[in-house]
Amino acid sequence: xxxxxxxxxxxxxxxxxxxxxxxxxxxxxxxxxxxxxxxxxxxxxxxxxxxxxxxxxxxxxxxxxxxxxxxxxxxxxxxxxxxxxxxxxxxxxxxxxxxxxxxxxxxxxxxxxx
Amino acid sequence: xxxxxxxxxxxxxxxxxxxxxxxxxxxxxxxxxxxxxxxxxxxxxxxxxxxxxxxxxxxxxxxxxxxxxxxxxxxxxxxxxxxxxxxxxxxxxxxxxxxxxxxxxxxxxxxxxxxxx
Numbered sequence: 165x166x167x168x169x170x171x172x173x174x175x176x177x178x179x180x181x182x183x184x185x186x187x188x189x190x191x192x193x194x195x196x197x198x199x200x201x202x203x204x205x206x207x208x209x210x211x212x213x214x215x216x217x218x219x220x221x222x223x224x225x226x227x228x229x230x231x232x233x234x235x236x237x238x239x240x241x242x243x244x245x246x247x248x249x250x251x252x253x254x255x256x257x258x259x260x261x262x263x264x265x266x267x268x269x270x271x272x273x274x275x276x277x278x
Numbered sequence: 279x280x281x282x283x284x285x286x287x288x289x290x291x292x293x294x295x296x297x298x299x300x301x302x303x304x305x306x307x308x309x310x311x312x313x314x315x316x317x318x319x320x321x322x323x324x325x326x327x328x329x330x331x332x333x334x335x336x337x338x339x340x341x342x343x344x345x346x347x348x349x350x351x352x353x354x355x356x357x358x359x360x361x362x363x364x365x366x367x368x369x370x371x372x373x374x375x376x377x378x379x380x381x382x383x384x385x386x387x388x389x390x391x392x393x394x395x
Contacts, residue, residue, distance in 0.1 A: 195381065206284075206369060206387040207323075214381060222382060254323060261381055263311045263330070263373055269323040 166191045168270035170255050176276045177245055185240045185273050187255030195258045196238040197222070197267070198230065200251040207254065213238055214261075245277040280305045282372050284386035291360050292394050299355040299389045301370030307331075309375035312346065312353040313383070317367040326368075329353065360393045367391075 168189045177183055187196065197212040199222075209222030213232040227249055229241040238257075242249060255270040256262075281304040291297045303312065314326040327337060329346050337344045341358045357364050370386040 197381075197383070199385075204387060206385040207371075207383075208385070209383055212381045220381065223384070252321075256323075262313075262383065263328070263375065266325045266328075267383075268325075272321050 166268070168255055168257050168268050170253075170270040170273045172273060173271065174274050176278065178278050179246055180244050183242050183245060183275075185242075185253060185255075185275070187238045187240065187270060188236050189238075189255075189257040189268070190236065191257065191259070191268070192235065193257035193259050193268075194235070195261055195265075195267075196232070197256045198228070198238070198240050199254045199256065200224065200249075201254065201272075202251050210240070210253075245275075247277045249275065250277045251275060280307075280310075280372055280374055280384050282370050282384055282386035284368075284370055284389050286389045287387070288390045288392070290392045290394065293361060294359050296356060296358050297360050297391065297393075299357075299368050299370075299391065301353045301355065301386060303351050303353065303370070303372045305351075305372060305374055307374040311373045311375070313371040313373070314344065314353075314355050315369045315371065315385075317369065317388070318363075319365065323369075326355075357391075360391075362393050362395055365391060365393045 198210040199207045208224045211230040213219040253273045258267040259265040283302045310331045316324045345354045367388045369388045372384045
């Protein structure tokens with residue numbers, strides 16, 4: 165089944181404890197993105213990647229890192245999480261840029277930073 | 279600067295009513311793309327439509343239709359004869375082509391549609 169998977173789905177952590185949210189797609193997509201969703205703010209793009217080893221900042225990259233060492237995986241890294249990073253996170257992928265191709269979203273990861 | 283405004287935070291209708299979700303965008307680019315996504319209560323995001331700035335034709339897909347008007351910078355979404363399964367948060371989004379911004383997607387804040395039986 166074609167899908168985007170994220171792990172974990174739920175995570176409660178404490179300030180400063182490094183964490184990684186994994187994202188994997190099995191559709192051989194070139195493009196991948198990370199978004200965060202907050203009440204009243206909609207979705208905001210954190211980072212995106214156009215291919216292996218090619219990443220760029222979205223609108224809210226501060227406090228996050230990403231890597232794209234393999235085409236299928238695009239992990240989101242929080243080196244020192246803070247409470248303002250409590251949010252619902254979505255990973256997404258598309259074959260080409262999403263101005264041309266449909267973007268598929270993962271199920272979301274709900275992160276709470278205490 | 280680019281911006282997407284969905285002024286309707288919540289809308290409640292009764293089944294079979296028609297409902298229109300408004301989306302107003304701001305951009306200085308001449309080439310841009312507009313999108314609608316649906317987020318049902320289960321939480322996943324589902325792509326509904328993409329429209330580029332050179333295609334002002336309205337689109338109809340079953341009970342869904344979209345009205346793109348560059349003159350008013352609007353890309354409104356209408357659901358005809360709404361059903362309970364249409365209950366969801368709907369997001370409008372914008373991507374600009376110039377300055378290499380096609381991989382950046384700006385979302386509105388969403389409209390929660392509740393369809394009552």
